[in-house]
Amino acid sequence: MNVVLVVVGLLGLYLGGELLVRGASSLARALGIAPMVIGLTVVAFGTSAPELAATLVAALRGAPELAIANVVGSNVANIGLILGLTALAYPLATSASFLRREVPWMLAATLLAMPLLFDGRLGRVEGLLLWLALAVFLAAAFRSGGLAEVVDDGVSDAAGERRPWRDALGVAAGVAILAFGAHALVTGATALALIWGVPERVIGLTLVALGTSLPELASSLVAALRRETDIILGNVIGSNLFNLLAVLGTAAVVHPIEVPVAGLRLDLVIMLGFALAVVPLMLLGRRLGRRDGALLLAAYLTYVVWLYL
Secondary structure, rough: OOHHHHHHHHHHHHHHHHHHHHHHHHHHHHHOOOOOHHHHHHHHHHHHHHHHHHHHHHHOOOOOOHHHHHHHHHHHHHHHHHHHHHHHHHEEEOOHHHHHHHHHHHHHHHHHHHHHHHHHHOHHHHHHHHHHHHHHHHHHHHHOOOOOOOOOOOOOOOOOOHHHOHHHHHHHHHHHHHHHHHHHHHHHHHHHHHHHHHHHHHHHEEEEEEHHHHHHHHHHHHHOOOOOHHHHHHHHHHHHHHHHHHHHHHHHHHHOOOOOOOHHHHHHHHHHHHHHHHHHHHHHOOOOOHHHHHHHHHHHHHHHHHOOO
């Protein structure tokens, strides 16, 4: 039964990713909003929903190590696994504005969350502070992202005029299927890991984190096949931001978390290291090529093997 859940979860993640990326890119064009802003907000928040659910459940059930490890592991997987695999599938070109605006936001969110976590307790005041930082980021994203340039390609939408509400429904359906797929996958994989006697921290950093990051992976790979580079980069950077600010902030406001700093100290430093690694890799030629993707993927796989050994 657990194996069946894993297979069903993977299928759900692919179908949900296809719906989400297609709906989000169409919504961006229909509303005249830059795809990068859609990726940073709508897609990133939608694909971070599983992390939010898993972290809340873990916090409420008195499993703080699992709750924090899920967020830390997801952020490492977003950069090491997702950016690595998508860059291998399709080199990701970036812009100077992306490096100047969006990447520093991710680094700032990481640097803000780390001392709060090292404090040993994530309370409601800290949660509200993370929420405030999220609100500032969203305001800045929509202000600086601007509107997409509308290009008349001469193709009529007579077969079905573009209607934003239909695209929004597609995005919502994609998020729902992604959440279902992630839940099925995490349930099956975690049960198997517990049977095999894997520690809770390692489960949170790998299986649960990977399972809740699979929506980002699925939607990013689909976006790579569709050459939606802006949505890929916005999704990964935005997801890391939402994980740190929205997921941790909401969990702390709902139920203050006692952070097991001793067990997760090195993992927090590794999370920061992966976030910092994005900058020099993207600065070289303003693109994330296949070689860069291979380096990120190799670093992530090394980290996972180290955890289990």
